[in-house]
Amino acid sequence: MGRAAGAAISADDLPEVTVRVNAFLEGLAALDALQLDGIAPVPAAPHPTELP
């Protein structure tokens, strides 16, 4: 996965990177409870002409 992402992960970094990826997967499991189907995954940028 690291190679595919262009990321060289050293032996020193690997344990913490593993903890971080697993924490992301655990934390983001909460998304399973949301109704996300059909939502266009676009950043929440306001249209420049949006008025107050």
Added chain:
Amino acid sequence: MSDEPAFATVQDLAKHIRERTLSSVELVQLYLERIGRFDGRLHAYVTVCGDAALTEARSADAAVKRGDRLGPLHGVPIAAKDQFLTKGVRTTNGMRALADFVPTEDATAVARLRAAGAILLGKLNMPEAGLLGTRAWPFGQPRNPWNTENDAGASSTGQGIAVAAGLCAAALGEDTGGSIRNPASYNGVVGVRPTWGRVSRHGIIPLNWSLDTAGPMTRTVAESALLMRVIAGHDLADPFSARLLVPDYAAALDGNAKGIRVGVIRELIDSTFLDAEVREATNAAATVLSRLGATVDEVSLPLFRIAGVVFAAIADSGAALEHRHLRVTAPDSFDSGPRRRMLAASLLPNALSLRVEQARVLIRDEIRGAFEHFDVLLCPTAPAPAARLDAAPKLSWTRDDLFRFWERGSHTGPFSLAAVPAISVPNGFSDAGLPIGLQLAARPFGETMLFRAAHAFESTAGPKVARPTLV
């Protein structure tokens, strides 16, 4: 010369300079003297523009004598986060790899401050690439002026310190997920994250293109309102900057909150992570606004509970992308904290990243939907006052460290995800003497409402100009 002018408002300083009761040179000298006296311990500055600032101050004083037309910040010394490009002044973005980088142009926000007459006093410290979790700060460990054993917040760290400690008149910060509001809260100053698109991002070294914003950090709300008017507005160099007129924000500061509908976010008040003193101060602030004529009610925004991790996944992936070249060609140039943070985010599967963006849309809709019933949302800026520096995890972060970190981000990150404006204003102190921040948010481009509510609160409850005792 006394230290008193170091804490005067930007408006008062500009008036004194215009009326020649104080010269810009005297003011720059005062701040340089204070930086020399206190910054060896505080580490607010990465670069101090001593000679250049004095040269600009002499020109400013000469312009006053000639009777030239003067801008609203004429002769006032202001400092900028080291994430903003500054022509002829090195810009490190907090990174060792950029220690010798000297840009050839100013960021638009910096250029607008200069055009209004401001003098660039220096560049301010920040964690590497703006990423919290930097373990060995390349340009010195910043310290909170209220207690130098405590954290000063991030990532507009130097701004919070310099404004609170009277080491500049005001500062320009950058906020991706709380980077202005968090240090504003920890240092007891005012910090504004504008609506995304309200201020040009041109010349900000990016952390995440869809979240980065430039905003002021000051000692009072009125000063932030003035600086916002100076830096806001469309910029051809930033295609996402809004084509909207910039209001006179200061004109709305009438000191009352009559008719403002305030929603107190239940999930952040009820959170088990919330410090008891912060909860008490936040509830007291809601009562103050009610006494000032606001209608205060509770609002439930359940998605705040997951917003911290959603924000982190988006922000960290953006940072990993922005710094990909350096990560690949010179990984050891990064501190291990930011490097590992970016590496982890770069490994998230694309299918998951797209679901995270879908969740962001839901969070945005939930927050913006609340503005159908409320003018302003209210919550603590941070769940606790600044922690001790020796309490921060120094080596490898654990799962629990990360979940705590994301929980903290759930106070400021959601408003970034929703691209709405938010402000942190001082809301008293803990028993240990550390500042507590109150956060208010408004609908997109609702900065006028934000300033009005914050100013009303400040004029009744907040300290006028609180000053830490420096040694």
